[in-house]
Amino acid sequence: MSTGSALLARPVRPRALASHGAPLALIGSAVGALPVPVALLAGDWPLALGLGAGSVALALAGLGGRRLAHERELRRNEALVLVALAFVVMSLHTALGYAATGMAWRDALFEAVSGVTTTGLSTLVDPHAWSDGLLFTRAWSQWYGGLGVIVFALAIVDNPGVVGRRLYAPVDGELPRHTTRRHARTIVVCYGTLTIACWLLVVAAGGAPFEALLHTLAAVSTGGFSPHANSLAALPGWAERYAIMLGMLAGALPVAVVIAVGLRNGGRDVEIRTFALLVAVVGGLLAWRIGAQQGLAWDVAAREGLLLGISAQTTTGFATLPPARLDDAAKLLLCFAMLVGGCLGSTAGGFKVLRVLIVGRVLQGWLQHTALPDDALLADRLGTMTLEQDDVRQVLLLGALFSATLGAGWMGLLACGYPALDALFEAASALATTGLSVGITSAAMPDGAAALLALLMLLGRVELFALLVLVYPRTWHARR
Numbered sequence: 001m002s003t004g005s006a007l008l009a010r011p012v013r014p015r016a017l018a019s020h021g022a023p024l025a026l027i028g029s030a031v032g033a034l035p036v037p038v039a040l041l042a043g044d045w046p047l048a049l050g051l052g053a054g055s056v057a058l059a060l061a062g063l064g065g066r067r068l069a070h071e072r073e074l075r076r077n078e079a080l081v082l083v084a085l086a087f088v089v090m091s092l093h094t095a096l097g098y099a100a101t102g103m104a105w106r107d108a109l110f111e112a113v114s115g116v117t118t119t120g121l122s123t124l125v126d127p128h129a130w131s132d133g134l135l136f137t138r139a140w141s142q143w144y145g146g147l148g149v150i151v152f153a154l155a156i157v158d159n160p161g162v163v164g165r166r167l168y169a170p171v172d173g174e175l176p177r178h179t180t181r182r183h184a185r186t187i188v189v190c191y192g193t194l195t196i197a198c199w200l201l202v203v204a205a206g207g208a209p210f211e212a213l214l215h216t217l218a219a220v221s222t223g224g225f226s227p228h229a230n231s232l233a234a235l236p237g238w239a240e241r242y243a244i245m246l247g248m249l250a251g252a253l254p255v256a257v258v259i260a261v262g263l264r265n266g267g268r269d270v271e272i273r274t275f276a277l278l279v280a281v282v283g284g285l286l287a288w289r290i291g292a293q294q295g296l297a298w299d300v301a302a303r304e305g306l307l308l309g310i311s312a313q314t315t316t317g318f319a320t321l322p323p324a325r326l327d328d329a330a331k332l333l334l335c336f337a338m339l340v341g342g343c344l345g346s347t348a349g350g351f352k353v354l355r356v357l358i359v360g361r362v363l364q365g366w367l368q369h370t371a372l373p374d375d376a377l378l379a380d381r382l383g384t385m386t387l388e389q390d391d392v393r394q395v396l397l398l399g400a401l402f403s404a405t406l407g408a409g410w411m412g413l414l415a416c417g418y419p420a421l422d423a424l425f426e427a428a429s430a431l432a433t434t435g436l437s438v439g440i441t442s443a444a445m446p447d448g449a450a451a452l453l454a455l456l457m458l459l460g461r462v463e464l465f466a467l468l469v470l471v472y473p474r475t476w477h478a479r480r
Helices: 003-008 014-033 035-041 045-066 076-100 105-116 132-147 149-156 161-172 177-204 209-220 238-251 255-266 270-294 298-313 328-340 353-369 389-415 420-431 447-461 465-471
Strands: none
Touching: 014 035, 014 045, 014 076, 035 045, 035 132, 045 076, 045 132, 076 105, 076 132, 076 447, 076 465, 105 132, 105 447, 132 177, 132 209, 177 209, 177 238, 177 255, 209 238, 238 298, 270 298, 270 328, 270 353, 298 328, 328 420, 353 389, 389 420, 389 447, 389 465, 420 447
């Protein structure tokens, strides 16, 4: 940072964080306490007490923040800090409940981060060894993590205006001033309606109601936690799996686009079309590799490849075939699908399809310029969208950070002694918040590997910028 910009830098204001973070704390307290009745019905009193204590602490913090003088302006660095803190605090809240049940604190924190970030990597050897209350808490944490605590706060915050748009922009782009709160409420309603519809479909396909609920919450949020150690392979038939696959696809679509124009017209959107093409291509190639390697009939290989391809492209993480059993080509294909991810503005992780298209459009524009006069101008458009230079710069910067973070995570796992391809696969799965694993994630992994994967999950969920702002020194103090 130059001397001039350092002198002009404005650190975050604790009073602004407290007053604007108060609604987030109150909403976090409510959604974090929802599994308490389920835990009590399941007889898991330690879990209920742990989650209840965390929710009480959040409620007291929220009420204390509301008593402070309200800061009308929310600066960009303050909004990004609140976004990052929302995921960190809710991870700690959930970990407190897990630890109260006797789960080792490291595993409790890892499981909580994996849930809130909608990743699905797990160190639990046998989920059925834990109570139904804990299994519901895992799935519920993915559901509200997918929707985002920020959107819940926007749905009720008073006079959102610039504050609401600043809070919403890091998650899903800018909105017109007068529609922020209404749009957030619409997303909450649509997300809930989609979840109920998916649950009914899974039950109609033969799923037991409670187990269907757990799979539905994890599918719509593209989270991937399953109550079974072998994921969807434990289900008796394919009808239920097909219903869950539809939930995964729905969760990976851009909610704002579907709300605005409907699913039928949304098919004209360039990002949705590209996403559908990627699902088909990845699923087809996986079916070919699985059939060739496992010696399966073509129809069986097609089903397995399609499910695994959808799971990777939507960054959900469900599987019927363990990725560790796949050959190197299939693993690399899954890495590609996970890193690209779903659509921007969805619950899916990854770099996002629209950003990949923007990078491709920039490369295409550069190649076109090499054949044109130096003073020629080309309109930067992607489909019906006009690309602004600031948007392009942000996408390219995020791409560079995303690649560097993946490389650092890969090197870290290599330093832990894991094979090169397996280390790349696990780092990609964590950063893309997917949850597919080749076996590195386990209760036996070193503490360093667990900490690295947890950090990658957080960075992938908040998409790097917010967490970097949180730890940036100038965020907290200015140059004197």
